[in-house]
Amino acid sequence: MALDTARVRQELLEKRERVAHALEYLHKENPGSIEDETEEMPLDNHLAETASVTLDREIDYTLEEIDEHLLASIDAAIARIDEGTFGKCVTCGNPIGEERLAAIPWATQCIDCKRKEERG
Ligand SMILES: [Zn+2]
Numbered sequence: 001m002a003l004d005t006a007r008v009r010q011e012l013l014e015k016r017e018r019v020a021h022a023l024e025y026l027h028k029e030n031p032g033s034i035e036d037e038t039e040e041m042p043l044d045n046h047l048a049e050t051a052s053v054t055l056d057r058e059i060d061y062t063l064e065e066i067d068e069h070l071l072a073s074i075d076a077a078i079a080r081i082d083e084g085t086f087g088k089c090v091t092c093g094n095p096i097g098e099e100r101l102a103a104i105p106w107a108t109q110c111i112d113c114k115r116k117e118e119r120g
Contacts, residue, residue, distance in 0.1 A: 003098065008105050009081045015105075016074045023068060070106070077106035089113055 080086040087096050089110035096110045109117065 003087050003101065005081045005086055008086070008101070009078060012074050012078050012081075012105055016071065016078070019067065019071045019074065023071065073106040073108075076108070091117075 077086065080088075087101060088094070089096050090108045091113040092110060094110050094112075096107055100107055100111055107114070
């Protein structure tokens with residue numbers, strides 16, 4: 001496989017952490033508005049406190065990042081890397097293009113299937 005999945009996995013983990021922090025911030029601002037489904041975070045209490053302090057200075061999250069579906073998609077992508085099925089279209093089984101994966105590492109479908117689905 002030409003894909004450097006170890007690197008992609010690392011990028012996904014970093015992205016996941018960022019999204020999780022954004023969601024956490026959102027939860028604090030709007031308690032109860034979004035179901036809390038955060039799993040075990042790789043943060044101990046000390047780091048979590050540091051992170052929340054940092055958040056006050058870095059509220060520059062885009063809407064794209066404050067997205068639970070994205071978080072789930074990233075988790076799923078990491079799981080697929082661990083299973084060895086990463087980079088394969090879930091619909092047709094063909095490889096998802098590397099360019100597409102570079103742009104959207106958590107993509108589950110090749111561009112053809114995605115387009116077909118969007119057209120209905
Ligand atoms: Zn496909």
